[in-house]
Structures are given as C-alpha cells and as structure tokens.
Amino acid sequence: LNTPLKQAATSQLVLTERQPDCQPLATPPKPKETPPADPWTPTFNLKMLISAASPEIRSREQRRQLSDSSSEAHLLGDEYEKSQPSRKEKSLGLLCHKFLARYPEYPSPSQKSYICLDEVTEELHVERRRIYDIVNVLESLHMVSRLARNRYVWHGRHKLPQTLQALKKVGEENKYIQQIQMIKRREYEHEFNPDSERNEEIASSFGSSEQSEMSFVELPGVEFHAASVNGRKYKSLRVMSQKFVMLFLVSTPRIVSLEVAAKILIGEDQLEDLDKSKFKTKIRRLYDIANVLSSLKLIKKVHVTEERGRKPAFKWTGPEVLPNTQDAKLEATSTTSSPPISESILSKEQCSKALFPSKGKQNFTRHSSLIKLVKSIENDRRKIQSAPTSPVKISASTYQSLPVFPNTIAQFPAITKHQLEGQSKTAEEVQMKGALSSPETVPKPEPSQQPALSQSLGVCPASHSSVSPVILPHPQSGVSYAIYLHPSQAPTVTTYSPGFMLQPPPCANVTGIKSNNSKVLNKIITEEGDTQRTMDEPTKSLAAEERPDMKSETSSQQCLKRSLALQENNLIKRCKYDEESLDTSLTFFPSGYLIPLTHCTHGNKEECSNKEKAGVCSLQHTAYSSPITGIIPMPASEVKTVNIPAFHITPLNIMLSPNSIAAAPVLSNSCLNSSSTSSAPNPSSSALNFMLQHIGLISAGVQVPANPVLQHVPVSSQSEYISHSSGSTNVQEGKVSKNILQLNCGGLSGNYSAVIPLQQPSAPKEPQEPQAVTENFFRTPGGPNMEPSLSANSDGTQKISQGTLYIPQRKLEVSED
DNA sequence: CATTCCCGCCACCGG
DNA sequence: CCGGTGGCGGGAATG
Numbered sequence: 001l002n003t004p005l006k007q008a009a010t011s012q013l014v015l016t017e018r019q020p021d022c023q024p025l026a027t028p029p030k031p032k033e034t035p036p037a038d039p040w041t042p043t044f045n046l047k048m049l050i051s052a053a054s055p056e057i058r059s060r061e062q063r064r065q066l067s068d069s070s071s072e073a074h075l076l077g078d079e080y081e082k083s084q085p086s087r088k089e090k091s092l093g094l095l096c097h098k099f100l101a102r103y104p105e106y107p108s109p110s111q112k113s114y115i116c117l118d119e120v121t122e123e124l125h126v127e128r129r130r131i132y133d134i135v136n137v138l139e140s141l142h143m144v145s146r147l148a149r150n151r152y153v154w155h156g157r158h159k160l161p162q163t164l165q166a167l168k169k170v171g172e173e174n175k176y177i178q179q180i181q182m183i184k185r186r187e188y189e190h191e192f193n194p195d196s197e198r199n200e201e202i203a204s205s206f207g208s209s210e211q212s213e214m215s216f217v218e219l220p221g222v223e224f225h226a227a228s229v230n231g232r233k234y235k236s237l238r239v240m241s242q243k244f245v246m247l248f249l250v251s252t253p254r255i256v257s258l259e260v261a262a263k264i265l266i267g268e269d270q271l272e273d274l275d276k277s278k279f280k281t282k283i284r285r286l287y288d289i290a291n292v293l294s295s296l297k298l299i300k301k302v303h304v305t306e307e308r309g310r311k312p313a314f315k316w317t318g319p320e321v322l323p324n325t326q327d328a329k330l331e332a333t334s335t336t337s338s339p340p341i342s343e344s345i346l347s348k349e350q351c352s353k354a355l356f357p358s359k360g361k362q363n364f365t366r367h368s369s370l371i372k373l374v375k376s377i378e379n380d381r382r383k384i385q386s387a388p389t390s391p392v393k394i395s396a397s398t399y400q401s402l403p404v405f406p407n408t409i410a411q412f413p414a415i416t417k418h419q420l421e422g423q424s425k426t427a428e429e430v431q432m433k434g435a436l437s438s439p440e441t442v443p444k445p446e447p448s449q450q451p452a453l454s455q456s457l458g459v460c461p462a463s464h465s466s467v468s469p470v471i472l473p474h475p476q477s478g479v480s481y482a483i484y485l486h487p488s489q490a491p492t493v494t495t496y497s498p499g500f501m502l503q504p505p506p507c508a509n510v511t512g513i514k515s516n517n518s519k520v521l522n523k524i525i526t527e528e529g530d531t532q533r534t535m536d537e538p539t540k541s542l543a544a545e546e547r548p549d550m551k552s553e554t555s556s557q558q559c560l561k562r563s564l565a566l567q568e569n570n571l572i573k574r575c576k577y578d579e580e581s582l583d584t585s586l587t588f589f590p591s592g593y594l595i596p597l598t599h600c601t602h603g604n605k606e607e608c609s610n611k612e613k614a615g616v617c618s619l620q621h622t623a624y625s626s627p628i629t630g631i632i633p634m635p636a637s638e639v640k641t642v643n644i645p646a647f648h649i650t651p652l653n654i655m656l657s658p659n660s661i662a663a664a665p666v667l668s669n670s671c672l673n674s675s676s677t678s679s680a681p682n683p684s685s686s687a688l689n690f691m692l693q694h695i696g697l698i699s700a701g702v703q704v705p706a707n708p709v710l711q712h713v714p715v716s717s718q719s720e721y722i723s724h725s726s727g728s729t730n731v732q733e734g735k736v737s738k739n740i741l742q743l744n745c746g747g748l749s750g751n752y753s754a755v756i757p758l759q760q761p762s763a764p765k766e767p768q769e770p771q772a773v774t775e776n777f778f779r780t781p782g783g784p785n786m787e788p789s790l791s792a793n794s795d796g797t798q799k800i801s802q803g804t805l806y807i808p809q810r811k812l813e814v815s816e817d
Numbered sequence: 818c819a820t821t822c823c824c825g826c827c828a829c830c831g832g
Numbered sequence: 833c834c835g836g837t838g839g840c841g842g843g844a845a846t847g
Contacts, residue, residue, distance in 0.1 A: 087845050090823065117836090129825070132838055149832085149836065237838075281840060287822055312820075 090126075092288055096134050096295035098124050107156045115144060115152040133237065137292040140216070140241035161319065164249060166217050168321045171246030176264065180251060183263050217242050240265055241289045248299065254316035257304055258286055290314055 088094065099120065107113055117135075121128045135152060138144045142159040144152045216239055243265055247256045262282040293299045298318035303310040 087821090087823070092822075127823095127825075128836080129838075130823085132836090136838080277841080283820095284822065284841075285839090287820095291822080 091291065092130060092133060093291040093295050095124060095126055095130055096292045099131070099134050100295060103154045103156060105157050107154060107158075109158070113154040114147070115154050117150040117152070133288050134292055136237040137241040137289050138296075140238040141245070141296070143296075161321070163217075164245070164319065164321045167242055167246045168249035170217055171243075171250040174246070176247055176250045177252075179264050179267065180247070180256075180260055183260050236285065237289065240285060241293075244286060244289055245293070245298070248314070248316035248318075249321055255302060255304065255313050256316075257311050257313035258283055258290075259311055261286055 102120070102123075103113055103115070115135075117128065117131055121131055124131075135144060135146075139146065139152075142163045143156060144154050146152050244256070244261055247261055247264065248254050262279055265286075266278060266282050290299060290301070293314075294301065296318075298316065299314040300317050302313050302315045304313045305311075
C-alpha cells in the first residue's frame with residue numbers, strides 16, 4: 001500500500017488503448033515502428049545511435065515522462081499517444097547504454113573525464129538510484145572509480161583487461177569451478193529424488209568459498225576512494241558483480257546460468273540460509289548486473305536447455321583473458337618488497353593503499369570468514385570420506401590463448417609473435433599484477449608492507465593450501481598431452497566435433513584437461529539477442545556436450561529438430577553407455593577420443609605452492625613457448641593409449657588411492673588451487689579450436705557453426721568438409737578390444753590413436769573407477785621431483801599417462817530470438 | 818503462470 | 833543531522 005501505484009494506472013490505460021488500434025491481429029504486439037526522431041535532448045542522437053545497436057529495444061521512447069504532465073490533458077484524450085513508456089524504455093540496460101554513450105570507451109589518459117551524478121541523472125532523466133546501479137557495476141570493473149560524492153572518474157575500458165585477468169585469477173582461487181560443479185550435481189540428484197534430502201546436503205555446502213569473501217578486487221592502478229571501498233560493509237553489487245564475472249571467466253563454456261550464479265553467490269556469504277526469498281533477491285540483483293554487463297557487451301543472454309527445460313543464462317562475449325605471462329615476468333622482476341612497477345600512471349601510495357587497506361575493521365565485520373574457513377575444512381574432510389562417486393568435472397582453463405580480438409585468425413600469428421617478443425609491450429598489458437589478493441580474507445591482518453602485493457600470482461592464499469589435503473607442488477616439465485574428447489553418447493551428438501577433435505593439434509599449447517561429468521553439461525544454449533553475430537566464437541565450436549543417456553526421448557526430439565548428428569555418431573554411439581549407467585558417476589564414463597598431443601613445454605610457470613615466491617617461479621617456459629606453440633607434436637608411437645580417467649588432469653601430480661573415491665573432489669580442489677595459482681596455461685577449448693584453425697586443420701569457415709540448426713548445415717557435410725579440408729586427418733577405423741575402442745587417425749604430424757573406453761555392460765558402476773587418478777607428472781625441474789606415481793590405479797585401466805585434455809561435447813544450439 | 822526487473826522505501830554511512 | 837548511497841523486496845510488465 002505504501003508504494004504508490006504511480007503511473008502504473010496511466011500506462012496501463014495507454015496500453016489498452018493502444019492495443020485496439022494497433023493491431024487486432026495476432027501479429028506480435030510489439031510495436032515495431034520507430035519513433036520519429038524528435039530530439040529533445042542534446043544527447044538524443046547519441047541515444048538513437050545506441051539504441052540502434054540494440055535492436056529490440058528501440059521504439060519511441062521518451063517524451064512522456066516529464067514533458068507530458070502538462071500536455072497530458074489533451075494528449076491523454078486521444079490515444080495517439082504512441083509513446084509507450086513501456087518498461088523496456090526504462091530498462092537498466094538501455095539506461096546504461098545511454099550512460100555509456102556519454103563517455104569514450106577508451107578515453108585518452110591525459111584528459112580524464114569526470115562523472116557527476118547529478119548531471120547524469122538529470123540528463124538521462126532517471127532516478128539517482130538507477131545510476132548507482134550502473135556505476136556500481138562499472139566500478140567493479142574499474143571502468144570508473146569514485147572520487148567523492150557525486151563524482152566519479154571515467155576510465156573507460158582501458159583497465160578492463162587487467163581487471164578481467166585479476167578477476168579470473170581470483171575466481172580460480174576460489175574454487176568456483178568446483179562449486180559450480182557441485183551445484184549442478186546436486187541439482188541433478190534432486191531431480192530424481194525430489195524430497196529426499198539426504199545427508200547430501202553435505203555436498204551442498206560448497207566447498208569453502210571462504211576466502212575472498214567479501215573482498216573487492218582492486219587493481220593497483222586504480223585509484224580508489226579511500227576507505228570507501230574496502231572499508232565498509234560493502235554488501236554487494238560491486239562485489240557481486242565481480243564474482244559474477246569471475247564465474248564466466250572461470251567456467252569453461254563461458255556460460256553461466258542465473259540460477260547457478262545465484263546459488264554460488266549466496267553460498268559464498270552465508271551458506272546458512274538457503275532461503276527462497278534470498279534467492280529471489282539475488283536473482284533480481286543478478287539481472288541488474290547482467291543488464292549492465294550486457295550493455296558493455298561483455299555478456300549476452302542465452303538460454304540453456306537441459307532436460308528440465310530452459311533456464312536463463314548468460315554467455316560471456318567479452319574478451320578472453322590472457323594468461324598473464326608477462327605478468328609473471330613482471331612479478332619476477334618486481335618481486336621484492338619494492339612497490340610494483342606496474343603502470344606509470346599509478347602512484348605508489350595508491351597501490352599501497354589498495355594493498356593494505358586500512359584497518360582491519362572489515363575483518364571483523366566479516367567475522368564469518370574464520371568460521372567459514374573452519375567449515376570448509378570440515379567439508380573437505382567430509383568430502384574425502386563421503387564423496388560421491390561421480391567424478392568432478394574440472395575444467396582447468398587457465399589459459400586463454402586468445403587475446404582480445406579473436407575473430408580474425410589472421411591476427412593470430414601476429415599477436416603471438418607479439419607476445420613472444422614483446423616483453424614490455426604496452427603499458428596496459430603489463431600492469432596486471434597483484435593486489436588482488438584480498439587482504440581481508442586473511443584471518444590475521446597483515447601488518448604492512450610488501451608481501452601481499454605483487455603476488456597476485458604467487459601467493460596462494462594460505463587458507464587454501466592448508467585446507468586441501470593434497471597439494472603437490474607442481475613442477476613443470478615437458479609433458480605429453482593428450483586430448484581426450486568425449487563423444488557424446490547422446491543420440492544427438494554433435495557431429496562436427498569429432499571431426500576435428502581427432503586431429504592432433506600440432507602446436508597447441510594445451511595443457512588443461514577437463515573432465516566432464518554428468519548431465520551438467522547437456523544443454524542447449526539458445527542465444528537471444530543480437531543477430532548480428534559474426535562468425536567468431538571459436539569457443540562455441542568446441543563446446544561439447546555430454547549427456548546422460550536417459551531421457552532419450554527429449555533428446556531425441558531435439559535430435560530431430562536438428563537433423564544433424566545422427567549418422568556420424570554411429571561410431572560413437574556404440575560407445576554410449578547403457579542406460580543404467582545413468583547414475584551420476586557413470587555419466588562420465590570416459591569415452592572419447594584420445595588425442596595425444598605432445599610435449600607441452602610450457603610448464604606452469606610458477607606454482608608456488610607454498611614455498612616459492614613469485615620471483616622464484618620460472619617463467620621462462622612461457623617465455624619461449626608461444627601460446628599456441630606450447631605443444632610439440634609427438635609421434636604416435638610415443639603416445640600411449642591411456643585409460644580415461646574420470647577426472648581431469650591437471651598439471652599437478654596427484655596421487656589418489658584407487659579406492660578413495662572421495663578423494664576425487666578433494667583432489668580436484670587442490671588441483672585447482674594450485675593450477676589456479678599458477679599461471680600455467682591450461683588449454684581452453686576455444687584455444688584449441690583456434691589453434692586448429694590456425695593450423696589449417698579446420699577452415700575458419702567451417703568452424704563449427706554456432707548454431708547448427710539455424711545454419712542448416714548438415715552435419716555430415718560438415719564433417720566431410722572438415723576432413724577434406726584438413727585432408728590429412730581422418731579417422732580410419734576403430735576397433736574394439738576389451739572395453740576400449742580404439743581409433744586411429746592419421747594426422748598431419750603422424751598417426752594418433754584415440755581410445756574410447758566402452759563401458760562394459762556388465763560392469764556395475766564402479767565406484768572406483770572414475771577416480772582413477774589422472775595425473776601427469778611434471779617433474780620438477782630442479783627440486784625434488786614429484787615422482788609421478790601414476791600407479792595410482794591398480795588395474796591397468798585406470799592409469800592415465802600424462803595430461804589429457806578432455807573436451808566434453810555439448811550440443812550448442814543457438815537461436816536468437 | 819513464469820520470467821524479468823523497475824520502483825522506491827528506508828537503513829546506512831560519511832561528512 | 834543531512835543528504836548521498838545502495839540493500840532489498842513488492843509487485844508491475846512482459847513473455
């Protein structure tokens with residue numbers, strides 16, 4: 001009752017009036033007509049321009065609000081009122097566009113532009129509150145920073161790359177990937193037993209999250225308003241926004257569903273209440289944030305369709321984040337206590353401020369952090385003991401080879417070279433380093449000085465390491481890698497992937513592995529929004545999906561829908577596991593193509609598990625291996641067929657006892673941590689794809705169509721095309737032995753074989769099987785070498801040799817509305 | 818009905 | 833104490 005209905009009534013009126021004359025027909029009610037330009041604002045043209053960018057939303061806009069009150073009298077009478085204030089016109093997204101239009105994306109450093117909230121609100125005709133929403137998220141990306149009351153400085157996108165890099169790093173440090181996995185898994189389980197709460201809530205508690213709690217990620221170069229940012233109980237938007245972004249940067253297909261995001265964000269601070277209302281609120285906030293991010297074109301809305309229906313999600317469309325190679329270098333140089341060099345622009349004072357935010361007050365506020373830490377430890381322990389059988393999927397995608405402007409393949413080489421040589425490079429690139437670590441998370445306040453800083457990289461939050469049981473230093477060394485592709489068992493397998501999957505990427509710098517897991521991945525993504533999407537998105541192409549077989553019905557329908565896929569999979573289909581395997585763990589059953597890559601030179605740069613300091617980390621590796629060339633093709637002979645581990649492999653050496661299933665999750669965590677810490681590049685599917693293209697195995701044009709359906713490209717043709725174009729590659733045959741299907745294919749650089757384990761019908765879900773540990777060993781160069789004890793598995797099957805890159809297949813369906 | 822998310826109350830906070 | 837901030841959630845608009 002307190003909220004005035006305000007204009008609602010009027011608008012309603014207008015609406016109703018309008019409808020009749022508009023179009024009685026079923027045709028979409030949405031008014032297409034563009035409003036006659038009628039500038040009433042200096043910025044009008046700008047707006048128009050902007051709105052042009054966003055197809056949907058245009059429409060006659062303004063007028064109304066202020067102007068009409070007076071004219072309302074007469075206007076009201078007749079409905080020629082085309083002005084339909086419509087909600088969209090007031091959307092945060094549009095507002096944000098307008099806002100952004102006022103400032104240059106890349107303002108010249110010399111002249112800073114300031115933002116005065118009062119002016120903005122006035123010019124844009126919005127309530128202040130809304131501007132805060134926008135500014136807050138911009139602030140979280142360091143695109144603006146607050147100077148004082150009502151005053152902000154506009155930085156534009158200059159800092160964006162660094163920010164993203166920083167966020168990514170932090171995201172990796174938190175175990176977001178795992179958390180996501182966990183959530184999905186739980187969800188999955190719930191599907192079948194709705195009510196049984198089970199003690200699984202165990203799983204529910206996310207693994208820790210602890211650290212980084214409420215910390216706002218700062219950049220060294222960013223000037224921040226004194227105490228403000230760190231100082232108070234910054235409940236959210238800013239932080240939430242950063243975390244949201246982190247989720248994108250960390251998850252492999254760069255798609256995050258609202259639901260998952262909300263859960264994670266909630267879980268992070270207070271795993272206690274899983275309130276429903278809280279969830280709703282979170283979602284609301286996420287929409288707010290998403291709208292702004294969308295305006296920035298960093299993300300776009302999509303829908304993921306799983307068996308359960310489609311859920312709103314967002315896809316990252318922003319720049320990929322580079323591995324911070326140079327970062328490392330910098331780090332090395334600047335390791336010591338001396339202030340970070342970073343960019344010239346920033347002042348030392350500022351840096352220090354950032355690093356050592358004043359008082360520990362916040363620490364107290366965040367009292368919970370300690371508690372959480374403890375909890376997380378407990379959790380871990382529990383997990384170890386009772387971990388679900390299902391393997392955890394981890395995607396270590398630390399490494400993004402692609403710079404910001406991916407599309408052009410042509411650029412690639414150039415860029416690479418640039419990276420290799422250009423040590424110094426632009427200021428922008430350089431600065432990244434440290435400061436990210438959130439000081440406050442650490443239980444005890446750090447006194448002063450040096451440490452924190454630079455280390456973004458090196459320093460692993462103690463908390464993590466302490467918690468995770470198994471942390472192995474991860475040494476580095478050349479290792480051979482294999483790409484393990486998971487053929488989807490699903491009827492609708494994506495066709496194309498297999499085609500190129502088989503090819504050994506000669507020079508990919510692939511190191512990561514990902515294991516997929518359950519249904520989590522099965523989904524269809526529907527994009528909505530701008531139609532004008534260019535070919536790009538290598539990522540999409542690689543996206544893989546794996547699906548549990550069950551539910552074939554639905555999937556089958558989908559299959560029909562998209563005609564593709566069927567055939568090609570014959571081969572693959574065989575691999576499909578029987579239905580019963582649906583139990584989560586099985587889903588994963590490893591099946592796929594194993595592609596041996598070869599040495600991966602790049603080591604992880606530093607993995608400073610504990611002892612090492614950033615400085616120590618060896619960067620050299622990265623230095624010489626170009627992002628793309630990290631791997632040297634290895635002759636087939638050398639390749640050993642390996643069993644697919646349920647898990648993913650990370651550059652760490654991990655040993656698992658065969659039977660400790662529980663260990664899996666834990667391991668992954670530890671892996672993650674370590675991997676995250678290290679800047680070691682992990683392959684990302686996009687990178688791979690990219691690489692393949694680059695190499696010529698796949699033609700750019702062929703690239704997996706973002707939306708097969710839309711494009712109507714028959715799968716078969718596609719695959720053919722691919723194989724032809726690539727020429728050298730083709731799958732020759734597969735033979736099944738035991739439960740392994742082996743494929744051999746000739747590649748440019750030799751023959752490779754792929755192994756696809758088949759599930760034995762009789763085989764009961766073996767709890768243990770998945771756990772097979774995977775590991776690849778890297779020998780520590782100098783130090784004690786970690787002894788790759790692969791032997792982890794007792795039965796021969798379980799072992800995996802070196803790194804394996806597992807790429808789950810997913811069917812992506814993109815459709816825009 | 819579900820999804821999206823605008824609006825603005827009102828608690829805070831910093832000055 | 834005041835006005836800028838910005839959590840937060842109702843419920844309207846839209847799908």
